[in-house]
Amino acid sequence: MAVYKRNYKPYEGRLTADWSRFLVPARYALETLFESRLLIGFMVASLIFPLFAAAIIYLHHNLGALEAMRISPSNLLPIDGDFFAAFLSVQGAYAFLLTAYAGPGLISPDLSNNALPLYLCRPISRTEYVLSKMAVLFIPLSCITWVPGLLLFSFQAGVQGGGWGWDHAHWAWAIFAGSWIWIGMLSLMAVALSAWVKWKLAASALLFGVFFISSAAGAMVNEVLSTRAGNILSLGYVIGMIWANMLQLPAKSTIFGELFNVRRGDEVPQYMAWTMIALVFGSCILLLNRRLRAKEVVS
Amino acid sequence: MNVAVEPKQDTVVDQPANVSSDQTVEFLNVSKFYGDVLGVNRVSLTIPPGITSLVGPNGSGKTTLMNLVTGLIRPSCGNVRVLGLTPDDPERFFREIGYCAQFDSFPKGVTGRQFVEYALKLHGYPPADVRQGAHDALRRVNLLEAADRKVAGYSKGMRQRIRLAQSIAHRPSVIVLDEPLNGLDPMARAETMALFQQFGEEGLHVIISSHILHEVDQISDRVILLSYGYVVAEGKIRGVREEVKEHPMQILVRCDRPALLAARAFQLETVVEAKLVEADGHRGHGVLIRTRDADAFYLSLNRIVLEDNIRLESVAPADDDVLAVYQYLIGSEGGGE
Numbered sequence: 001m002a003v004y005k006r007n008y009k010p011y012e013g014r015l016t017a018d019w020s021r022f023l024v025p026a027r028y029a030l031e032t033l034f035e036s037r038l039l040i041g042f043m044v045a046s047l048i049f050p051l052f053a054a055a056i057i058y059l060h061h062n063l064g065a066l067e068a069m070r071i072s073p074s075n076l077l078p079i080d081g082d083f084f085a086a087f088l089s090v091q092g093a094y095a096f097l098l099t100a101y102a103g104p105g106l107i108s109p110d111l112s113n114n115a116l117p118l119y120l121c122r123p124i125s126r127t128e129y130v131l132s133k134m135a136v137l138f139i140p141l142s143c144i145t146w147v148p149g150l151l152l153f154s155f156q157a158g159v160q161g162g163g164w165g166w167d168h169a170h171w172a173w174a175i176f177a178g179s180w181i182w183i184g185m186l187s188l189m190a191v192a193l194s195a196w197v198k199w200k201l202a203a204s205a206l207l208f209g210v211f212f213i214s215s216a217a218g219a220m221v222n223e224v225l226s227t228r229a230g231n232i233l234s235l236g237y238v239i240g241m242i243w244a245n246m247l248q249l250p251a252k253s254t255i256f257g258e259l260f261n262v263r264r265g266d267e268v269p270q271y272m273a274w275t276m277i278a279l280v281f282g283s284c285i286l287l288l289n290r291r292l293r294a295k296e297v298v299s
Numbered sequence: 300m301n302v303a304v305e306p307k308q309d310t311v312v313d314q315p316a317n318v319s320s321d322q323t324v325e326f327l328n329v330s331k332f333y334g335d336v337l338g339v340n341r342v343s344l345t346i347p348p349g350i351t352s353l354v355g356p357n358g359s360g361k362t363t364l365m366n367l368v369t370g371l372i373r374p375s376c377g378n379v380r381v382l383g384l385t386p387d388d389p390e391r392f393f394r395e396i397g398y399c400a401q402f403d404s405f406p407k408g409v410t411g412r413q414f415v416e417y418a419l420k421l422h423g424y425p426p427a428d429v430r431q432g433a434h435d436a437l438r439r440v441n442l443l444e445a446a447d448r449k450v451a452g453y454s455k456g457m458r459q460r461i462r463l464a465q466s467i468a469h470r471p472s473v474i475v476l477d478e479p480l481n482g483l484d485p486m487a488r489a490e491t492m493a494l495f496q497q498f499g500e501e502g503l504h505v506i507i508s509s510h511i512l513h514e515v516d517q518i519s520d521r522v523i524l525l526s527y528g529y530v531v532a533e534g535k536i537r538g539v540r541e542e543v544k545e546h547p548m549q550i551l552v553r554c555d556r557p558a559l560l561a562a563r564a565f566q567l568e569t570v571v572e573a574k575l576v577e578a579d580g581h582r583g584h585g586v587l588i589r590t591r592d593a594d595a596f597y598l599s600l601n602r603i604v605l606e607d608n609i610r611l612e613s614v615a616p617a618d619d620d621v622l623a624v625y626q627y628l629i630g631s632e633g634g635g636e
Contacts, residue, residue, distance in 0.1 A: 013424070028417060122422055
């Protein structure tokens with residue numbers, strides 16, 4: 001055997017924090033994502049409703065402007081839980097569309113290119129890899145949900161004064177936590193579908209399918225069994241129930257109720273809604289665990 | 300498909316010189332099963348620094364062995380230690396491993412330099428060191444000039460080299476290369492092989508999987524022969540060849556009186572065949588000897604040459620290469636290319 005003298009030097013410089021490594025793939029993927037003009041246009045469009053909501057808050061506190069526009073204050077949408085529920089609903093829908101556009105292309109290219117071993121033979125685990133892909137969605141989805149939501153809340157608290165912000169802090173929490181539950185669920189579903197379906201278009205369609213088919217299945221169960229429990233199968237309804245609870249709204253005869261088609265007596269228990277969310281999270285994690293392997297075994 | 304079948308014969312082992320375990324890649328009774336499918340079974344190996352080639356037919360367990368080294372899969376039982384480290388300590392373990400896959404897996408629109416920098420960032424290199432590290436790796440694989448071109452426009456050889464660059468950029472001690480010579484033209488192959496030899500000379504572990512046996516033969520210090528998930532032989536090629544006793548060694552002797560040498564050699568007990576062969580285009584210019592004991596034959600040859608005043612031109616083993624060992628131990632024709 002040849003005798004070798006070890007004469008090379010390994011790297012001895014400092015390293016970045018190991019928790020931050022997952023941001024590397026996320027940053028590259030974000031750069032690619034924001035090269036799309038369609039996405040930029042969509043992001044701009046998604047800010048229309050927050051601007052509209054900001055205008056309503058401004059008008060509530062500017063009687064002069066209302067008089068000039070000949071609008072009665074009683075005709076303005078009140079700034080209450082329903083107001084923020086409407087915000088969450090509209091921005092949540094935007095978030096869903098954005099996920100359907102950007103999510104399906106996150107993992108499938110890596111799988112079809114056999115790139116996973118290149119990630120996983122470095123100090124990055126499968127969990128960190130999935131987190132990095134989800135983080136690609138976290139940023140744009142945050143920009144259209146809880147970030148403008150909290151800005152609106154702060155704006156209202158600022159112009160109202162008198163401790164309004166503290167008195168209604170649970171709305172701020174509902175905007176923040178409710179948005180994150182939605183972002184987490186959408187991102188996880190998107191990466192799970194991206195890992196299973198190679199074609200981006202098919203994965204997008206499947207994401208729509210999951211929401212609409214689950215609603216249809218829920219309606220069928222309601223009809224066949226003469227129950228309202230089928231609503232639990234509708235993911236839109238389920239997240240609506242959770243938001244309503246966080247905003248401490250009764251799920252009836254409100255804007256929220258209208259948007260989510262929740263009628264008096266239709267409500268399902270909160271614990272069932274949370275169970276459904278946990279099931280969705282669990283199923284996605286299971287799917288990812290099965291699909292994301294460093295090596296595919298051909299037998 | 301891998302099938303759990305016992306190997307044709309016991310493992311032939313040519314043990315490496317004593318090297319401490321924090322300088323070797325160690326497999327301690329390692330088995331890996333994918334459900335019912337056998338990957339590798341009861342593998343115990345110690346791989347010292349230098350170039351080690353994994354050789355075997357498709358489905359023999361080469362890739363499984365490489366994946367075990369790179370920490371991409373964990374053994375079903377047994378232990379794999381790379382320089383004394385396991386993937387349970389990922390930060391240190393993966394810093395020592397450089398993996399060059401056989402597949403193209405480049406992000407869309409990325410340049411060669413960006414691809415290498417990306418790999419370094421995943422290893423946690425700070426920005427200033429990323430630039431320098433990428434530059435050094437690109438220089439080593441001779442791709443500096445094309446570094447800022449998009450990988451999509453690279454030739455197959457350039458893609459192979461950029462993959463190599465990303466695997467060495469973080470300065471690992473163990474480089475695992477899956478079919479690194481595939482698709483390279485002869486010039487690129489020669490350059491790549493020279494680079495591997497350089498790595499070996501620097502004291503790195505270079506573990507290569509390849510089907511191109513004559514090239515494996517040229518560059519490898521050690522070879523690990525696999526069949527049906529079992530290691531059938533490992534060690535220096537010559538040592539392994541000598542252990543394969545049932546196939547007599549072949550020695551080609553070129554001399555001025557081959558007929559006389561053939562006649563004298565055939566009288567020796569250890570020689571089973573002496574055949575006049577064509578050498579350097581001259582019929583009958585050489586004698587191919589098949590012997591059960593090469594060392595005994597060499598001693599006898601000295602005596603014959605002196606006694607009969609035969610002028611020798613060359614004496615060389617004719618079948619102590621990877622191809623011969625592969626054919627003797629695994630049985631099928633090796634050398635995919």
